[in-house]
Amino acid sequence: MVFSLFLVFSVKSFFMTPTTVHPDQMYIEGLANNDSAIIHAIYKKFVPKVVHYIKNNSGDEDKAQDVIQEVMILLFNQAKSEQLRLTCPFDAYFFLLCKRKWLNELKKHSNKGVTIKEELTSIHESADEMVLQTEHFDKKQQLYDAMFQKLGEKCQELLKLSFALSSMEEVAEKLAVTYGYVRKKKSLCIGQLTQWIQETNRFKSIKNT
């Protein structure tokens, strides 16, 4: 398997494909599979550097622990919902994500004007790109969640059930309504979300693609 991965890797490099999957992709797969050994390895190899950074920048160990967990959960979600293909070393990617999350956190909670350099300053160009992608994913998730909270109770419940249960027939039975009704209601509820998000995007231009 490692060999085939290597083969794909080299063949792709040979044809100069712009995005090649880095061997560190195994960390992403490990997170997505809730693989304890991989999670332990991440803590052992990559976390100390992050802790060191946060402690040296007005944080402490507890804060570092929180930021790291948030980033791991974010990576889990991204790996689960879209193809997260690592094109740079995990080390640089992970460190940059944690660092920027921490700086944002500082900015949020300080009323003194802490000046933070916003530019990405990593050595890996592809790491910058990957970090932006993940941050974009993060913002999108937060926007979707916020919009979902705006929905009426009925819509929220129906959508929850629609995706938690295996069939719409079950949803109809559970809510004691007809199949036709839940089908229609489901697409209209998602439609409402779609409309709100398009409006928000028009104002905030969160979509950068």
Next chain:
Amino acid sequence: MNEEHFLEFDEYLQDEMAVADKLAFEQQLEEQPDLAMAFETYKELQLHLKNKFGQADELNAFKKNLKGISKEHFRKPKPKVIALKPWYYAVAASVAVLFGLFFLNQNSNPTFEDYNQPEMVFFTERGDADANLKLAQDAFNAKRYKEAISLFETILEADKSAEIQYFYGVALLEENKLPEAEVVFTSLEKGNSIYKNKAIWSLALSKLKQKDYKACKELLLMIPEDYEGNDQVDALLNDLD
């Protein structure tokens, strides 16, 4: 966008459209960028919701695992372990058992001793010249209850006041003469003196001494809220529960 569009999106994504409709829909997407954008958002939302609610268990399992591993890594280093000689273990174990017993005892039922706080008597403040009264007072306050009991008994032959009766009862209670004490307190309880509630409290203490928790509680519940020692009553009721 209107309702029809969203219903169409769903139909298309569920692959329920007839071939002709499908082609027409795809054609529309190509011609109308607004529609295409809305469709993309709709698709993404559907995926987001599917991940959020369809895989909630997986996410929770991951979070739990992550928390545990994180805790392990951030745990403070353990203090150095010093090897103990075997007999140290025996000492440590006995100390642990003693501690355990001590704390277990804290949680067990309340005892008479916890609530036994007999008040001081000051008969002579009234300027009474009776020598026996002074002697009884001194004996009682010095907790020489046996002596106090016989003195009280002499005094009671001439003076059956509620006050004397009450302190006589307390002395009997302290000396573990419970049936006699209860007779005294019961008669006070039936009367209307200012010692009525004190007598009920003392009766409750007598029941507590006999570990009759039920009777103790029933008596405590008879004491009105405005009783001066109500804090003690509430505390004992709490302990009994």
